Amino acid sequence: MNPQNQNQPPRWAQKFISWYCKPSLSEDLIGDLNEYFYRNVHTLGPRRAKVIYIIDAIKFLRSYTVGTPHFLNHIINHIMIGSYIKTSGRNLMRNKLFSLINIAGLAISMSVGLLLIAFVFDLHSYDRFHEDGERIYRVNSIQTTTADGSRKFPSASIKTGRLIRENVSGVEEVAVLRDGFAADAEVGDHILPVRGFWAEPSLLNVFTFPMLEGNPHTALRDPYSIVLTELAATKLFGYEPALGKAIRINSSEYLVTGVIKDVPFFSHLTFEALVSLSTLERNSEAAADFEEWTAMWQNYVYVLFQENADMVSIQSQLNAIAENENLGLEHTAVHLNLIPLHDVVVGEKLHRSEGLHMMSPNIPPKLLWAFGGLALIVILSACFNYTNLSMARSMRRFKEIGLRKAIGANKNQVWQQFLTEAVMISLAALLISFLLFLVLRPQLIYMAPELQQLVKLKLTPVVIFYFILFSISVGIIAGFMPAIFFSKVNVIDALKNSSPLKIFKKVSFRRGLVIVQYTLTLIFITTTAVGYVQYKSILAFDLGFNTENILNIDMQGNNPDLFIKELGELPEVSGLSRSTIVTNVGNAWGGFMKYSNPLDSVLVMTNEVDENYLALHDYAFIAGGNFITRPTEAKAVSEVIVNQQVLKRFDIANNDPEQAIGKEIIFSNAHGNGRVMTIVGVISDFHYGKLDNLIEPVAFMYWTPEVPATVNAKIQSNDMPATMAKIESAWKKIDRVHPFKAKFYEEAIEEAYSEFSIVIKLIGFLSFLAISIASMGLFGMVVFTTESRLREISIRKVMGANSGNLVYLLSRDFLLLLLISAGIALPVTYFTFENTILNNFPYHTPVQLTELLVGLLAVMVIACMMIGSQTIKAARANPAVVLKSE
Amino acid sequence: MKGTNIGEFEELVLLTVAALLDEAYSVAICDELSSQTGRTVKLGVVHAVLNRLEEKGLLDSHLGEATKMRGGKRKRFYQLTISAKEALVNTKSVRDQLWERIPTLTWKNI
Numbered sequence: 003m004n005p006q007n008q009n010q011p012p013r014w015a016q017k018f019i020s021w022y023c024k025p026s027l028s029e030d031l032i033g034d035l036n037e038y039f040y041r042n043v044h045t046l047g048p049r050r051a052k053v054i055y056i057i058d059a060i061k062f063l064r065s066y067t068v069g070t071p072h073f074l075n076h077i078i079n080h081i082m083i084g085s086y087i088k089t090s091g092r093n094l095m096r097n098k099l100f101s102l103i104n105i106a107g108l109a110i111s112m113s114v115g116l117l118l119i120a121f122v123f124d125l126h127s128y129d130r131f132h133e134d135g136e137r138i139y140r141v142n143s144i145q146t147t148t149a150d151g152s153r154k155f156p157s158a159s160i161k162t163g164r165l166i167r168e169n170v171s172g173v174e175e176v177a178v179l180r181d182g183f184a185a186d187a188e189v190g191d192h193i194l195p196v197r198g199f200w201a202e203p204s205l206l207n208v209f210t211f212p213m214l215e216g217n218p219h220t221a222l223r224d225p226y227s228i229v230l231t232e233l234a235a236t237k238l239f240g241y242e243p244a245l246g247k248a249i250r251i252n253s254s255e256y257l258v259t260g261v262i263k264d265v266p267f268f269s270h271l272t273f274e275a276l277v278s279l280s281t282l283e284r285n286s287e288a289a290a291d292f293e294e295w296t297a298m299w300q301n302y303v304y305v306l307f308q309e310n311a312d313m314v315s316i317q318s319q320l321n322a323i324a325e326n327e328n329l330g331l332e333h334t335a336v337h338l339n340l341i342p343l344h345d346v347v348v349g350e351k352l353h354r355s356e357g358l359h360m361m362s363p364n365i366p367p368k369l370l371w372a373f374g375g376l377a378l379i380v381i382l383s384a385c386f387n388y389t390n391l392s393m394a395r396s397m398r399r400f401k402e403i404g405l406r407k408a409i410g411a412n413k414n415q416v417w418q419q420f421l422t423e424a425v426m427i428s429l430a431a432l433l434i435s436f437l438l439f440l441v442l443r444p445q446l447i448y449m450a451p452e453l454q455q456l457v458k459l460k461l462t463p464v465v466i467f468y469f470i471l472f473s474i475s476v477g478i479i480a481g482f483m484p485a486i487f488f489s490k491v492n493v494i495d496a497l498k499n500s501s502p503l504k505i506f507k508k509v510s511f512r513r514g515l516v517i518v519q520y521t522l523t524l525i526f527i528t529t530t531a532v533g534y535v536q537y538k539s540i541l542a543f544d545l546g547f548n549t550e551n552i553l554n555i556d557m558q559g560n561n562p563d564l565f566i567k568e569l570g571e572l573p574e575v576s577g578l579s580r581s582t583i584v585t586n587v588g589n590a591w592g593g594f595m596k597y598s599n600p601l602d603s604v605l606v607m608t609n610e611v612d613e614n615y616l617a618l619h620d621y622a623f624i625a626g627g628n629f630i631t632r633p634t635e636a637k638a639v640s641e642v643i644v645n646q647q648v649l650k651r652f653d654i655a656n657n658d659p660e661q662a663i664g665k666e667i668i669f670s671n672a673h674g675n676g677r678v679m680t681i682v683g684v685i686s687d688f689h690y691g692k693l694d695n696l697i698e699p700v701a702f703m704y705w706t707p708e709v710p711a712t713v714n715a716k717i718q719s720n721d722m723p724a725t726m727a728k729i730e731s732a733w734k735k736i737d738r739v740h741p742f743k744a745k746f747y748e749e750a751i752e753e754a755y756s757e758f759s760i761v762i763k764l765i766g767f768l769s770f771l772a773i774s775i776a777s778m779g780l781f782g783m784v785v786f787t788t789e790s791r792l793r794e795i796s797i798r799k800v801m802g803a804n805s806g807n808l809v810y811l812l813s814r815d816f817l818l819l820l821l822i823s824a825g826i827a828l829p830v831t832y833f834t835f836e837n838t839i840l841n842n843f844p845y846h847t848p849v850q851l852t853e854l855l856v857g858l859l860a861v862m863v864i865a866c867m868m869i870g871s872q873t874i875k876a877a878r879a880n881p882a883v884v885l886k887s888e
Numbered sequence: 889m890k891g892t893n894i895g896e897f898e899e900l901v902l903l904t905v906a907a908l909l910d911e912a913y914s915v916a917i918c919d920e921l922s923s924q925t926g927r928t929v930k931l932g933v934v935h936a937v938l939n940r941l942e943e944k945g946l947l948d949s950h951l952g953e954a955t956k957m958r959g960g961k962r963k964r965f966y967q968l969t970i971s972a973k974e975a976l977v978n979t980k981s982v983r984d985q986l987w988e989r990i991p992t993l994t995w996k997n998i
Contacts, residue, residue: 030914033964036959038915
């Protein structure tokens with residue numbers, strides 16, 4: 003600081019005074035203060051002088067010095083809201099058709115935006131109730147194998163949790179959860195199935211699950227402790243206190259050590275009960291690989307980091323742990339990475355290890371962006387309507403603007419007026435679209451059970467605030483171009499009653515908008531058509547086996563023998579079999595197979611089935627035949643039926659099915675390590691996974707009671723409800739506790755692809771909106787053009803033009819625009835599907851031209867109706883009537 | 889009538905403005921008041937009073953020349969208006985009348 007500056011009064015204090023002070027007073031006031039300041043500099047020194055100056059500056063902030071704020075003046079004098087509202091209102095009433103098109107279009111399109119806002123808001127409220135949520139991370143495992151490449155799982159091994167707790171700095175707490183606690187809880191003669199997790203005691207410290215009864219620090223410490231949610235406790239014990247009571251689960255006694263509040267709806271972890279993880283450690287049920295580094299399929303590790311923890315160094319520590327542990331592994335490696343708790347729901351889509359109970363909701367941000375983009379297109383389409391129609395009608399308002407400008411309105415004011423008008427219209431549209439939102443909300447939520455569990459779309463003040471904000475921004479977008487356009491109007495031109503032709507200068511811009519609008523609409527509608535056809539072809543796909551009329555009944559832990567006996571007596575059941583899982587709906591069950599090379603171990607998908615399964619589903623044998631032995635325990639299983647991919651993968655008998663019969667493989671999974679099995683049959687390839695997977699090696703083994711059971715019943719019935727009732731009463735005989743869970747195979751497949759059906763329904767809905775909005779816009783434009791050319795048409799008619807010529811003349815331009823749109827939209831849709839979307843489906847049917855043309859035809863027919871009705875009306879008008887008024 | 893009555897401090901300020909003739913601006917008034925009365929007079933108070941008196945129509949003001957001493961800001965000079973003169977004279981005559989009514993004897997008894 004230079005000395006001269008030192009002896010100056012503080013700049014900002016002066017600015018402060020001139021900011022708040024009335025202009026008439028500020029100059030001499032500052033002057034006075036300055037004078038005192040210079041005096042004080044001499045007597046008290048610059049430092050104290052400055053302090054006094056600042057204090058005085060603040061002290062002078064009094065009622066008589068403060069002026070009315072500038073911006074207030076600005077608003078009162080310049081915006082003239084009252085006048086604008088009046089003119090906007092008159093204008094709305096004068097052009098009822100255009101107002102209707104604008105408001106209806108904006109309302110329809112904005113309802114989509116409102117749904118999306120509420121949806122995104124719900125997704126972002128997931129897991130926000132955890133007090134330390136910012137510091138909680140989940141450990142993901144990235145498994146790299148030579149066969150499958152790299153895959154990321156949301157789970158991690160129990161050992162990972164222990165290693166992080168012991169070795170990583172900056173960790174406050176680690177909690178391990180083990181998935182798959184699902185059992186029947188017995189209290190007296192009360193039986194209730196409960197689901198939840200095995201959990202470490204630290205879980206209640208990491209997450210915020212407030213405990214109503216019991217000690218959160220010790221509740222999950224001892225083996226055979228169980229913590230219930232309020233709801234589960236009420237179900238089991240009624241209104242008696244549950245704490246300290248015993249529950250029987252699988253013939254073991256568990257002690258209720260705590261009751262927590264019910265898990266909030268917006269939690270990615272959902273459970274009814276937590277059982278201490280230490281129970282498993284001393285339980286023989288625990289899998290053999292419980293403590294292994296690679297046993298990462300069933301557990302979730304959550305870490306609460308200290309505040310200001312250095313995430314970079316933590317990641318490198320995790321890498322070091324993984325490196326160290328991977329040293330002992332061959333052909334596979336596991337790496338760790340962290341994902342913030344708040345990114346679990348709206349975040350990367352991870353692989354799911356099969357057979358887990360936990361269904362953690364997950365929406366990839368890309369999907370949200372995609373839907374946001376689609377909604378934006380629909381909204382923009384409505385904005386285009388507004389822009390287009392207001393500019394087309396501009397000449398009717400030229401006088402008004404000319405007058406406003408002549409009496410002193412400047413550019414800014416005109417532009418503010420038109421923006422105000424647009425925002426007013428969009429706010430009016432908001433009211434209607436809010437009603438639409440209320441109507442559409444249940445439709446969206448009940449569209450799929452997944453959505454019902456995912457969102458509520460409740461209205462909160464914040465959401466409403468965003469609705470209004472959204473509506474205002476839509477208004478600004480819609481009104482932006484007209485506002486700029488009108489503000490540039492030349493006063494003299496406007497008042498001189500210049501020919502309307504001049505105003506059509508912007509015609510190419512408006513044409514461009516129509517083309518963009520129709521191109522997007524066409525893309526929407528053809529996408530829906532193509533997607534629908536593809537979806538149907540997926541459902542009707544030849545999977546390589548027969549699923550017709552097969553009812554799959556989940557045995558839920560019961561032995562299927564009794565049930566099969568019961569069903570066998572029903573005349574409608576023509577065939578029965580047992581299997582472990584239902585294939586082709588995303589389920590998987592597998593183990594590791596080796597052939598001659600002991601190092602080449604491959605993950606092979608399996609299904610444990612009985613001797614009737616393959617015949618019931620019409621699997622095609624290429625060589626060999628059905629199982630010969632009927633083992634009753636997993637250890638004794640010695641036969642396997644494989645598909646062609648297994649032979650190919652291991653190069654068994656040079657890929658010759660006949661020669662492969664009798665060859666031996668070694669198979670390991672949770673029910674037996676290193677079992678030697680003989681290939682007794684080879685079946686042709688079929689789809690085990692969903693259609694977005696390639697066909698992979700699959701093996702069938704004989705079903706034994708250790709593995710879960712599904713009963714497959716082939717049903718031939720003319721009265722399906724009666725038959726289902728009979729089957730259900732058969733189920734009641736063997737299991738009173740669990741509700742009957744059965745699904746027809748085809749239904750199950752349909753459900754497995756429900757995400758596609760949801761997407762198609764949504765896009766279908768959006769394309770319906772897009773086409774309505776675009777049609778309304780087109781209609782408005784046609785009405786306007788024909789109206790303004792009515793005289794021209796009449797003169798042409800007098801000169802001898804016939805109606806056909808005139809219709810052609812009037813509609814030529816519009817049809818040309820539509821054709822250009824079609825020329826852009828159809829190839830874009832075709833190539834997007836063929837090269838991007840359908841690449842994920844290796845077995846898809848190619849996109850047909852018919853699907854594309856159907857969409858085009860629909861749009862064209864509607865557009866032609868719009869154009870036709872108006873042009874024909876104009877062409878038929880009596881020229882005498884029209885020209886008389888001239 | 890409230891408007892024509894003036895408070896004690898207002899009276900002092902008006903008198904000071906009259907006494908300072910052409911040099912009556914806020915800082916000078918402030919200094920003069922301090923030296924005459926012997927009490928510390930804050931600029932803020934004087935400023936507020938000057939402003940109020942101007943609103944009441946007892947003072948007129950105009951901006952003077954810019955001086956370096958004030959960082960290039962002009963001074964606001966004050967002048968009495970007719971009504972101020974009336975108010976002052978009125979106040980003085982009320983006091984004089986009251987003074988005259990006090991017999992010398994009374995003073996002795998206090």
